[in-house]
Amino acid sequence: MITMPSCPLCHLKWSLSLGLLSTALAPAADCLSLEGVTVTPHLQSVEMRYRREPDRSLGARVQIYLRNASEQTIVLPPDTAIRLRNQTPAALLAADEWSWHDLPEAWTNQPLTLPPGALTVWSWNGKREKWGAGTETDLAIKPPPNSPWGAITLHIPIARPDAWISAITFLGSETNPCPDTVLLHLANQGREPLRIEACRLWLPLTNATWRALLPTAWRTDLELSPPEGAIPPGDRACVRIRTGPLPLTYAALEVRLRRGKDQIVTLWGHVRVKREWFDISGGWVNSDLRGRSSLTTEPYLKTLRRMHINTAHIAQVPGYTDHPDLYSQYPLKYFNRLEPVAEFDTPEVLPRVHAVEFMGEPQYGGGRPVPPMEVWRALARYQGTRLSTTVTHSEERVWRFYAGLSDFPHYDAYRVTAPSADAWSLYGRWGGEHLRWGAPLETIGEMTRSLRELNRPGPVACWSQGASTGWERYGGRQRTAPTPDELRMQAYQALAARITSLYWFNLSLAALVEFPDLIDPIARVGREIRMLDRYYLEGDAFNHTRLSRDGKPDWDLSVIAGPNGALCFAMDLAYEPDPREKVFKFGPPRTASLSFPLPAYLSEPSEVLRVDADSITPIPFDQLGNRIRINERCGAVNVFVVAARPGVARELAQRREALLRYENSFGFDPASRSEDLAQLRQALHR
16 A cells, blocks of 8 residues: 655655656657647737737747657757758747747757656747647657657647636745645637546656656546536636645646547646735835935835835845845835845745846837847746746737746736827727827726736736826826826726736835825725735636727726636726816716626625725625626726625625724825825935
8 A cells, every 4th residue: 555645745746756657657659749739829909009000910829748658768959850840940930930939949058858757848939820820730850869769740730729728826825935726717618518527737856857747646626616517618617726835836737628428628738836926016116315225214115015015126125125124014025137046046035026027128128129039038047946937018019929938927008198009199089089198098908808818827917007207298298197097997907807916107206205196096906906816816807898888988897707706897988088187087976787797607696795995885786697787886997796605795894904904004194194295205305
């Protein structure tokens, strides 16, 4: 009898060894077998407007899952002869057919070693329809000299998927950077139902060997939504796997489903293992105040923390991060280059790390866009570490070429009085009025959905417009920051499309002093995020619907659904540009009848709650099959919680009260007390 170890980490290594043993002893006809292909078709918004018509030819991002099916170790050096459609990856890059890849030749002086049974994942990003969904390719591999195996040719279908893993989220405790739970959301767009049978993880033995993944045991002890594991056509399902502590490295997720009685369907995902936590960051918080950092100013730190900011675009900051009392009382997570790596990739520091970010905006690159392959090379050195990477995307027109490059991509795009990649004057959103000082606020949601789908199943984030300063005045608008209503709508257009972190640009001391009317609106959004962050983290973007009236946009409706319930968002699009003030104005609350689709596993909600920073209110609703209908008087931004079980209203109320106590614990409120705002001004001009 074999006894399983009780320690979760030892159990993981035991499972890896057992999986490796069983695979190595299995007979195989070929030394490299194609286990799966994941195709993420490119998409591009038709709503965005540019000065020049964008290239509408859409390619696809492809991941192929190759397993060493032999009983001996396979070594593939970087100069291994690999051809696709009889061309090398380098030739495909040079011909502008691919934007980037991570096949063996990309890894200079780093051979790929695959033990028996090990899996490796190769990716490429095809730029246009020649490499798009619905095509195919042959992959030919010629072995190095003196190899014990012969040439291999594999057929790779680049088919448009009808089922996929739409989100993978790793969850755990706040203090332990290693997650202990995996949450999968599965989408079925086929014509027949699918039934979930089992899942397993593929993990490396060490971070240094992260390109070679070994199987853990199949798991059938799954927490399924719906409980029977059936995914109807056009619907989604959720799988929770309680794994015990997982290493911070790369993993493949293999999900086995059944269609009908006999057809096995396998879905794959390859992502960085990172414990997801909804972080709220600020840009330019590390400003220079006559030779010292603004983060050494306690009134400013109190303001940031009171606004629920827990992250900053910083690394080491003298006088702050090396000041034990100050940093422990007002901690902000690291979000920067994070070098030398050895100082940040430690068990003690990892809980305080958000992500590695140092590429700026590579799609702009200071006048010369940085090619995606150069971005890949810059980030590749972090792939063997425990630090997750992120890239700032800038332009929806071309960011599909950069899809998949980082672990946690985000974007920045602001809709009023700011530089922009799109042409604001071309929207014509309000009849014949063409604006130069602003763009439709709902394009934030459009861009978020684009970035999310291009990088699925990984998480995404965004920079949302905060108390920005330093930009010129646009189109005659005098206010160089959003109004509170403009700020709130932009943030919620991103939140409703399911981001898992939000960054305000910017929250510099100078910006908050210049626009103190934004301190409380930002704090209120932060409070609402903290009240509902479990739903963002555990959920999946399920639906987006735009309602029109008299040919004009009327409401944006969005649903984020997960095992504990759903967030339903209604955003009023009947706002108008004010020709005199040159700001967007929203009308008073109005009565609306709003219908939200839900996944089948949430078809019998316990209650529906209206939630904001001030209150949690149960509201009546009508259940119409897998939809709910709400008849309510709604303002500009409205958030409803569809609770899967009773008691959620009480829990949210308790959470809200705890957040208010936290905010008040600082004894400092520059949004409502003039003497506290005076302290901020004094700190800025001291």
